[in-house]
Amino acid sequence: MTLVRVFIPTTEGPVAIERITREPAAQSAVCIKRTTRVLPISAAYDAFVRAPSGVIEREFGPWDRGAFRLDVSDAIGDGESWQLGVFVAHALAAENRLAGPEDDCAEALWISGALDSDLGVGPVGHIAEKLHVSADLISQHDSNGTKLTFFVPADNLKSMAGRDDISVTGVAGAGDIQKYLGLPHATATSQAAVVAPPVATTEEPSGNGLRTLFTVMGIGILVAGAGAFIYFDQQPIPKVPVATAKKTPPPTVIAKPVPVKPALAKVKPAPVIAPKPVVKKAPAPLPVHVPTLKVFELRATEDSSCAAIQFSDIEPLKIRLTPTSGDQLADSNAAGLCGLEFVVDVGPEKRFVSAAVNLMRGRFVRNRLPETLKGNTAAQGELRWRSHIPKRLKRPVKYNIAISISKTAIVGTLAETRTLTARHRILP
Amino acid sequence: MSIQINLPDDKELSVVQAHFLDQDSVRQTMTDLRDATPGIAFSRLWRFASGDVTHDEELLTALRQDKKLTADFNALLQKVSWSHFPQVAAASTDETLSLRETDLCTIRIEPSRAEPNQVYVIIELKDPDASSPGSLITSASDGSLESMELPTDQGGVIQLLLEKDNALLMALSDHSSEVFLR
Numbered sequence: 055m056t057l058v059r060v061f062i063p064t065t066e067g068p069v070a071i072e073r074i075t076r077e078p079a080a081q082s083a084v085c086i087k088r089t090t091r092v093l094p095i096s097a098a099y100d101a102f103v104r105a106p107s108g109v110i111e112r113e114f115g116p117w118d119r120g121a122f123r124l125d126v127s128d129a130i131g132d133g134e135s136w137q138l139g140v141f142v143a144h145a146l147a148a149e150n151r152l153a154g155p156e157d158d159c160a161e162a163l164w165i166s167g168a169l170d171s172d173l174g175v176g177p178v179g180h181i182a183e184k185l186h187v188s189a190d191l192i193s194q195h196d197s198n199g200t201k202l203t204f205f206v207p208a209d210n211l212k213s214m215a216g217r218d219d220i221s222v223t224g225v226a227g228a229g230d231i232q233k234y235l236g237l238p239h240a241t242a243t244s245q246a247a248v249v250a251p252p253v254a255t256t257e258e259p260s261g262n263g264l265r266t267l268f269t270v271m272g273i274g275i276l277v278a279g280a281g282a283f284i285y286f287d288q289q290p291i292p293k294v295p296v297a298t299a300k301k302t303p304p305p306t307v308i309a310k311p312v313p314v315k316p317a318l319a320k321v322k323p324a325p326v327i328a329p330k331p332v333v334k335k336a337p338a339p340l341p342v343h344v345p346t347l348k349v350f351e352l353r354a355t356e357d358s359s360c361a362a363i364q365f366s367d368i369e370p371l372k373i374r375l376t377p378t379s380g381d382q383l384a385d386s387n388a389a390g391l392c393g394l395e396f397v398v399d400v401g402p403e404k405r406f407v408s409a410a411v412n413l414m415r416g417r418f419v420r421n422r423l424p425e426t427l428k429g430n431t432a433a434q435g436e437l438r439w440r441s442h443i444p445k446r447l448k449r450p451v452k453y454n455i456a457i458s459i460s461k462t463a464i465v466g467t468l469a470e471t472r473t474l475t476a477r478h479r480i481l482p
Numbered sequence: 483m484s485i486q487i488n489l490p491d492d493k494e495l496s497v498v499q500a501h502f503l504d505q506d507s508v509r510q511t512m513t514d515l516r517d518a519t520p521g522i523a524f525s526r527l528w529r530f531a532s533g534d535v536t537h538d539e540e541l542l543t544a545l546r547q548d549k550k551l552t553a554d555f556n557a558l559l560q561k562v563s564w565s566h567f568p569q570v571a572a573a574s575t576d577e578t579l580s581l582r583e584t585d586l587c588t589i590r591i592e593p594s595r596a597e598p599n600q601v602y603v604i605i606e607l608k609d610p611d612a613s614s615p616g617s618l619i620t621s622a623s624d625g626s627l628e629s630m631e632l633p634t635d636q637g638g639v640i641q642l643l644l645e646k647d648n649a650l651l652m653a654l655s656d657h658s659s660e661v662f663l664r
Contacts, residue, residue, distance in 0.1 A: 075595060076595070079604065080602075097636055123594070123596050125596075
């Protein structure tokens with residue numbers, strides 16, 4: 055695992071991102087050199103981080119309640135050119151590859167670029183000036199032999215012209231840099247990097263890896279994903295012990311005991327039967343309950359509207375979404391779709407349930423999970439909540455949902471959980 | 483429970499202030515005549531409590547020395563404040579306070595995970611659309627006063643990052659301190 059240092063160029067000089075930490079704070083903040091000096095860009099950073107509009111929590115979340123603290127080596131002023139570098143730093147931190155000030159790093163990145171909500175990179179100003187004031191950084195890396203790579207928006211590439219002594223790459227999307235670093239990335243790069251070899255534009259499933267890792271680290275929801283069972287109520291219920299018990303002939307006392315394996319219980323017993331057998335009835339096994347997750351489309355009836363459903367108690371038309379393969383649900387059409395209802399049937403016994411909805415693309419209008427789905431309150435029966443869908447969609451909404459069910463409170467990765475998952479798209 | 487205070491308008495206020503200034507002048511004159519240590523005039527307390535004057539070392543010293551003056555000042559501060567957090571009954575003497583609440587807002591104290599010697603002070607307004615306070619003032623039981631200008635709120639939340647040994651933070655965590663948001 056190679057550590058990478060990220061520099062944000064400013065007109066005052068390059069600023070290193072030293073550390074990213076999750077804090078029990080209300081707002082994400084940018085601090086200088088681990089002190090209490092909070093930079094004025096903190097408000098913009100908080101908006102850049104916070105879901106649903108911010109890209110960091112959307113791409114790398116969900117997280118426990120709190121906010122991020124970003125420690126930098128010096129002040130970063132106004133503007134948006136820090137966004138791409140900060141995004142890449144978060145992607146590195148997610149893989150424990152962000153180099154701190156005391157760490158030896160294999161490579162350093164000089165990154166400038168604004169980032170839109172689709173992770174496309176937009177042009178920034180003062181690139182030539184920022185490069186000029188980075189002369190010391192360049193010579194320092196030259197002398198100690200650490201590779202220093204420059205990433206700028208493709209539109210700004212001409213500002214770097216005439217510098218043969220540095221390696222500059224123009225990028226169109228954050229995914230270009232993630233791919234360069236071998237980091238998992240959720241969204242396809244919109245365009246190939248200008249200098250880098252062409253990048254495939256097909257969406258790669260590896261994006262789930264990053265989210266999954268964060269989810270595991272954050273609330274332990276997908277920890278059991280690899281080893282746990284993925285249940286859907288369409289799947290066959292594991293009835294083996296129950297079925298065996300039902301098919302076992304009435305207990306008898308065999309005159310000459312023969313060891314009989316449960317699997318052989320169907321074998322006709324020996325005909326010699328002792329009189330008046332004493333039968334001890336085994337306690338009736340509890341019915342095996344398999345927790346289920348169901349997702350319903352909520353649509354307006356002929357005499358109602360989405361507004362009436364979302365803002366009053368009008369009952370919508372509920373259409374259950376069925377899986378097409380594995381945990382992939384059938385796509386929904388956004389036309390006339392007011393929202394979604396998620397129903398987790400925990401069963402008759404009390405269980406701790408933790409739910410996470412990972413929005414990979416797009417957003418819900420309301421996506422607040424009930425308290426009973428945060429893993430610290432035992433519940434039974436059906437737990438349900440609703441999310442509303444924006445009235446107009448320009449792009450698909452894509453999300454996955456993970457439900458962890460445990461006999462004990464779900465804290466970190468300690469609880470032994472059973473996991474239900476579903477993936478779903480809403481098409482415009 | 484909130485207290486409704488009807489403050490005078492500008493015209494009435496100038497009359498009141500002029501009156502108190504006159505009173506102050508008379509008292510100062512009489513005090514000088516008696517060759518005694520001058521007291522703190524109400525107008526001076528008023529100007530400091532309302533934020534018109536931000537630095538008055540003599541007044542701060544007087545507040546630490548005179549409990550009655552502190553009580554008067556706190557009462558005045560309460561009237562001009564956006565929200566007032568009175569002293570809190572302590573469960574135990576060594577317990578520090580991490581949450582204060584009024585019907586307008588809460589003040590939470592959360593230790594930083596990244597830097598153990600730093601602490602977040604989070605002020606959450608219950609009505610995010612309400613005008614937010616501009617300063618945080620603590621009045622400790624020994625009469626010492628600490629204040630800090632607040633950043634503007636973001637979505638009804640104001641956040642400060644302080645060192646653990648910050649005097650204002652220590653007063654904020656102390657059950658016996660009164661806290662004012664002005």
